[in-house]
Amino acid sequence: xxxxxLGGNRxxxxxxxxxxxxxxxxLILIFSYIPMFGLIIAFKNYKVxxxxxxxxxxxxxxxxxxxHSNDAFxxxxxxxxxxxxxxxxxxxxxxxxxxxxxxxxxxxxxxxxQSSMFLPYFLSWVVVAYMSLCFFNYKDGILNGILKALxxxxxxxYSEPKYWPFILVISYLWKTAGYNVLIYYAAxxxxxxxxxxxxxxxGCTKFKSIWHITIPNIRPTVxxxxxxxxxxxxxxxxxxxxxxxxxxxxxxxxxxxVDTYVYRxxxxxxxxxxxxxxxxxQSIVGFALQMTTNFVVGRIDEDYKxx
Amino acid sequence: MxxxxxxxxxxxxxxxxxxxxxxxxxxxxVVSISITDETIINQFGFSIIPRIxxxxxxEMLFAAPKVIVNAYMITIIVTVVGTVLSMFVxxxxxxxxxxxxxxxxxxxxxxxxxxxxxNGGLVPWYIxxxxxxxxxxxxxxxxxxxxxxxxxxFLLRTFFQGVPVSLIEAAKIDGASEYQVLYKIICxxxxxxxxxxxxxxxxVYWNDWYNNMLFINDSRLYSLQYMLYNxxxxxQFLQLANAAGTSTSMQIPQESLRMATCVVAAGPMIMIFPxxxxxxxxxxxxxxxxx
Numbered sequence: 001x002x003x004x005x006l007g008g009n010r011x012x013x014x015x016x017x018x019x020x021x022x023x024x025x026x027l028i029l030i031f032s033y034i035p036m037f038g039l040i041i042a043f044k045n046y047k048v049x050x051x052x053x054x055x056x057x058x059x060x061x062x063x064x065x066x067x068h069s070n071d072a073f074x075x076x077x078x079x080x081x082x083x084x085x086x087x088x089x090x091x092x093x094x095x096x097x098x099x100x101x102x103x104x105x106x107x108x109x110x111x112x113x114q115s116s117m118f119l120p121y122f123l124s125w126v127v128v129a130y131m132s133l134c135f136f137n138y139k140d141g142i143l144n145g146i147l148k149a150l151x152x153x154x155x156x157x158y159s160e161p162k163y164w165p166f167i168l169v170i171s172y173l174w175k176t177a178g179y180n181v182l183i184y185y186a187a188x189x190x191x192x193x194x195x196x197x198x199x200x201x202x203g204c205t206k207f208k209s210i211w212h213i214t215i216p217n218i219r220p221t222v223x224x225x226x227x228x229x230x231x232x233x234x235x236x237x238x239x240x241x242x243x244x245x246x247x248x249x250x251x252x253x254x255x256x257x258v259d260t261y262v263y264r265x266x267x268x269x270x271x272x273x274x275x276x277x278x279x280x281x282q283s284i285v286g287f288a289l290q291m292t293t294n295f296v297v298g299r300i301d302e303d304y305k306x307x
Numbered sequence: 308m309x310x311x312x313x314x315x316x317x318x319x320x321x322x323x324x325x326x327x328x329x330x331x332x333x334x335x336x337v338v339s340i341s342i343t344d345e346t347i348i349n350q351f352g353f354s355i356i357p358r359i360x361x362x363x364x365x366e367m368l369f370a371a372p373k374v375i376v377n378a379y380m381i382t383i384i385v386t387v388v389g390t391v392l393s394m395f396v397x398x399x400x401x402x403x404x405x406x407x408x409x410x411x412x413x414x415x416x417x418x419x420x421x422x423x424x425x426n427g428g429l430v431p432w433y434i435x436x437x438x439x440x441x442x443x444x445x446x447x448x449x450x451x452x453x454x455x456x457x458x459x460x461f462l463l464r465t466f467f468q469g470v471p472v473s474l475i476e477a478a479k480i481d482g483a484s485e486y487q488v489l490y491k492i493i494c495x496x497x498x499x500x501x502x503x504x505x506x507x508x509x510x511v512y513w514n515d516w517y518n519n520m521l522f523i524n525d526s527r528l529y530s531l532q533y534m535l536y537n538x539x540x541x542x543q544f545l546q547l548a549n550a551a552g553t554s555t556s557m558q559i560p561q562e563s564l565r566m567a568t569c570v571v572a573a574g575p576m577i578m579i580f581p582x583x584x585x586x587x588x589x590x591x592x593x594x595x596x597x598x
Binding site for chain 2: 013014016017018020021023024025027028030031032033034035036037038039041042048051052097100101103104109112113114115116117118119120122123124125126127128129130131132133134135137139140141142144145148174177178206238239243246259262263266267272275276279280282283286287290291294
């Protein structure tokens with residue numbers, strides 16, 4: 001009798017839990033899983049009026065078109081290289097600033113530095129694009145103003161590709177570093193103070209204790225964050241490459257990445273099949289990378305594995 | 308206390324100050340240009356300190372604020388509705404995933420986790436929303452696709468798992484339903500985590516322009532960020548200027564008006580954000596310890 005009632009409660013409990021999960025499950029099903037089946041568009045000559053299933057099957061034609069175009073090499077190179085630079089420069093920059101921040105003792109100063117570093121993180125890329133316009137505007141921009149004052153020729157920033165790798169890296173750091181500094185800073189201040197005291201008594205200099213205590217202690221955090229971002233190396237930050245560059249065509253050689261290309265072929269050129277094919281490649285490569293990195297993370301520390 | 312030499316204090320402070328200033332200055336420049344007299348801009352270009360201050364562009368903006376007020380309304384509606392729904396859906400889902408006695412816990416965790424590993428990409432997603440759900444020029448297109456964020460759900464789950472199981476069991480013995488356990492016990496004990504995820508979500512909805520660009524053609528439905536994006540291009544800018552009643556021979560202060568729009572659109576968020584930062588900092592540091 002008692003057993004039975006417990007069984008009944010059990011059932012009610014499971015039912016309640018299932019009902020609670022239902023809205024999320026439906027949303028995930030619609031917006032994440034159904035589009036996965038849409039990947040077959042990559043193998044079709046998609047026509048709006050014929051629909052996905054009705055459109056003609058063309059095999060690998062869309063892929064061939066993409067890989068035979070000049071764009072393929074360019075956008076893959078740009079995506080991978082920018083992300084590689086973002087990861088390496090980002091880690092060095094964020095870790096050094098986190099270490100510097102950890103040496104500050106005045107509470108007010110820490111708060112001021114943290115708040116200002118964090119400000120860019122709260123801005124949308126559109127607002128950041130306005131800010132960069134202040135610097136790079138041809139007629140009135142600050143940089144050209146400085147060049148004029150130095151009696152140099154003004155530069156047409158939005159049509160000169162050679163400057164953009166630097167501009168993009170700096171802007172990316174500017175916008176995201178504050179967030180990462182914060183994570184590393186949290187890792188540093190959780191290191192046991194006793195270690196530093198002991199090192200100090202043993203006659204260790206400040207720099208030596210950073211090298212022998214701080215760096216080894218935050219290494220796991222660094223490794224995990226780096227590996228996680230390697231898993232996303234085939235995905236670019238659309239806002240950065242689209243907004244900041246004003247989507248300027250003459251800069252595409254150094255600013256066109258997978259995500260901007262997919263967007264443009266879909267919405268501007270209207271070549272749905274090719275766009276889907278590139279998206280397909282991105283999804284598959286991205287999946288493989290995610291699986292690999294997750295495996296590597298699992299080998300390093302079981303706790304950090306995502307599942 | 309250990310004694311520090313001059314270099315040890317000076318060097319970090321110098322670099323940190325430099326970085327901190329570089330983060331604030333661009334916004335100050337935008338503000339400065341917005342209050343600079345247009346003839347001065349034409350003559351000398353942009354400068355960090357305005358030579359002659361003029362509030363003409365703000366006067367123009369506030370004389371006929373229809374476009375901006377409308378964009379604000381859209382953004383506020385989308386952000387409020389989106390955040391409330393999103394928190395509701397994610398909190399419930401995270402709770403279910405945190406309950407060890409739930410039989411489908413493992414399966415649902417994987418169901419969610421898989422979306423982080425693999426997705427259909429832009430094209431199928433776009434076609435689904437525009438063609439099959441017919442959400443083009445519909446505000447739901449800005450809300451629904453972003454309701455469930457896998458990362459945030461896992462973050463919430465981590466917070467919920469921090470609540471002792473014995474509390475849940477005690478409540479269950481007293482006859483509490485799962486809803487009561489979640490909203491009466493778990494949520495009040497996880498305010499830090501909920502606040503963090505809530506701010507993340509507000510930020511995503513508030514700053515969204517991408518979904519606008521994809522799904523919205525009707526200019527009456529432009530959100531703040533997308534309106535701002537369009538003001539950068541000339542056509543939309545002239546619309547804004549015309550709305551301000553400048554079809555007369557009065558000269559339009561182009562650059563300063565543009566920057567003034569940026570200040571009016573981005574300013575409030577920048578003013579508000581320091582108040583939320585406290586939660587934010589705590590949340591991501593706890594969340595990042597265990598992803």
